Amino acid sequence: MTIEISIRKHLQADDRSFNLDIALHTASNRVVLYGPSGAGKSLTLRAIAGLLTPDEGVIRIKQHTLFDSAAAICLPPQQRKVAYLFQDYALFPHLTVAQNVAFGLRSGCSNMRRPLEHPAVQKWLASFELSTTANSYPHQLSGGQRQRVALARALVLEPDILLLDEPFSALDLSLREKMRHELSELQRRLNVPMMVITHDPADLALLGDDIFEIRDGSISR
Numbered sequence: 448m449t450i451e452i453s454i455r456k457h458l459q460a461d462d463r464s465f466n467l468d469i470a471l472h473t474a475s476n477r478v479v480l481y482g483p484s485g486a487g488k489s490l491t492l493r494a495i496a497g498l499l500t501p502d503e504g505v506i507r508i509k510q511h512t513l514f515d516s517a518a519a520i521c522l523p524p525q526q527r528k529v530a531y532l533f534q535d536y537a538l539f540p541h542l543t544v545a546q547n548v549a550f551g552l553r554s555g556c557s558n559m560r561r562p563l564e565h566p567a568v569q570k571w572l573a574s575f576e577l578s579t580t581a582n583s584y585p586h587q588l589s590g591g592q593r594q595r596v597a598l599a600r601a602l603v604l605e606p607d608i609l610l611l612d613e614p615f616s617a618l619d620l621s622l623r624e625k626m627r628h629e630l631s632e633l634q635r636r637l638n639v640p641m642m643v644i645t646h647d648p649a650d651l652a653l654l655g656d657d658i659f660e661i662r663d664g665s666i667s668r
């Protein structure tokens with residue numbers, strides 16, 4: 448089993464409350480979550496990444512236990528080998544492309560001063576055709592390039608799973624189509640498990656080998 452999730456979390460904000468109760472087991476490497484706004488999709492990804500601590504349950508990715516309330520296991524985000532791409536890519540505006548990618552390595556300042564000396568940074572810049580933009584800043588890039596930088600930064604750590612929250616929502620239609628195919632090919636090439644949140648039926652068709660609908664905090668398929 449690649450992904451085993453069984454979690455519960457009660458959230459309370461003033462007079463609003465929300466119950467997340469997700470049971471999701473799959474051996475697939477291409478998982479898509481879809482469902483209406485406010486259903487609990489992002490909360491699920493946040494729990495896998497370690498940014499939200501469930502009240503109880505279990506999260507296992509590729510046999511690694513990330514969270515198990517009964518065994519008092521809750522790995523901090525930096526120990527999870529989980530790459531989480533936010534909707535807006537969250538690149539650092541004051542860092543160059545190469546520095547943004549090197550930031551993913553989290554192994555000290557030397558990576559940031561001379562990021563291109565690190566073989567992994569070079570490898571990912573080259574495989575995303577970003578080498579010529581290595582010294583540019585995010586505002587000097589196109590939307591598609593920015594997305595590739597975010598993917599390179601996520602993959603430089605060789606994560607156990609790639610989590611993508613509406614990865615194409617900031618792109619125009621033609622670029623979205625192109626990046627969707629790029630992501631699909633990349634996943635097949637690297638064989639890294641990937642979980643994608645989307646509202647777009649075209650993403651479901653191309654990226655989803657196992658598709659889960661989330662409604663009102665639970666899997667409803």
Ligand SMILES: Nc1ncnc2c1ncn2[C@@H]1O[C@H](COP(=O)(O)OP(=O)(O)OP(=O)(O)O)[C@@H](O)[C@H]1O
Nearest residue numbers: 458459460464465483484485486487488489490491
């Ligand atoms: N810290 C919080 N306290 C209370 N409720 C919260 C908190 N964070 C999120 N929620 C609620 O949990 C529900 C699920 O949120 P979530 O972000 O997972 O939705 P989503 O399915 O990703 O929606 P969208 O497609 O709009 O991004 C929403 O109703 C939201 O208001």
